[in-house]
Amino acid sequence: MWSYEKRLQYPVNITTPNAKLAEVIISQYGGPDGEMGASMRYLSQRYGVPYPEIAAVLTDIGTEELAHLEMVAAIVHQLTKNLSMEEIENSGFKAYYVDHTIGIWPQAAGGIPFNACEFQSKGDLITDLFEDMAAEQKARTTYDNILRMIKDPEVCDPIRFLRQREIVHFQRFGEALRLLQEKLDSKNFYICNPEFDSNCGCNCK
């Protein structure tokens, strides 16, 4: 189960509103490669996993992604909370404003609402770990794209932190895959699904 700590993992203190940045950064809240997808993906994938160390990786990284989700929301909130009506009307943010004012709602920058099609939980550990490594790279690329657009160090700072976390998480999912490979038959890793087939893995249930 989960506890909440009334603190952001990394500080967000943005003093200058910016509608254009808010419009793109919201993609890391509810977009296809964003933190909501990341946390739901990893936390959902845990349930059939027969190896506790791999379930631990999914749990701990999935939990950290919830903290990142909170940071992204804080960034968008601080970028928009002091926008004037003219700034809103003269930016691409006006479409979002009409439906949500300056509330936080999970969508991609292009407007597609967050949905479970943006992640997979395939129920096959090899497949799910590759999904997770790909997800971390997609998130990193999204942050790279955002960083090219930012000149304000108050915004750069937390975004750079979030991007670096994706690289570390990629490494951990890669290591989880190595742990799994050790438990499977290296002559044929695909002979069975360790989450479903009873004749699978060295230490299967």
Added chain:
Amino acid sequence: MQRPQRPFMNDMMGNFPIAMAYVPMQQAPVLYENLEEAFNRGTIFPELDKPFMGRRGRR
């Protein structure tokens, strides 16, 4: 950090059949001495610290 004992973790001796991908295990990692600097950079492990420097420029 202690060097891990399990032989599979020594990637120099590893056996890597095709039709699979492999990420090297982080081994005997060093930590940043200044943990506050590490926090600001987003990792306590210098070997995982990979900043972005891309610029569009003229193409």
Added chain:
Amino acid sequence: MNQNMTEKRRMLMDINVLDFTTTELREYLDTHPNDTDAISYFHRYNNMLHQVTKEYTAKFGPIRQDMPGNCMDEWKWATSPMPWEGGAC
């Protein structure tokens, strides 16, 4: 007042840094469960984190649900600002 703000900021930075260090070590240990050096680093920093969090809570109010503090006349967990509105950030 400024002294208080500086002390609050300093303690919060310590909490941020120590919690981040233990998070990184936890994720490393999930895939390296036999690295005993990393386990002792984890315990060292986790104990320091616990200590600083207790001190911060006593002076400035709660940030953890399991450490509500000793204040008996106000439920500060609810009345203190959220972290994106000038709270623990």
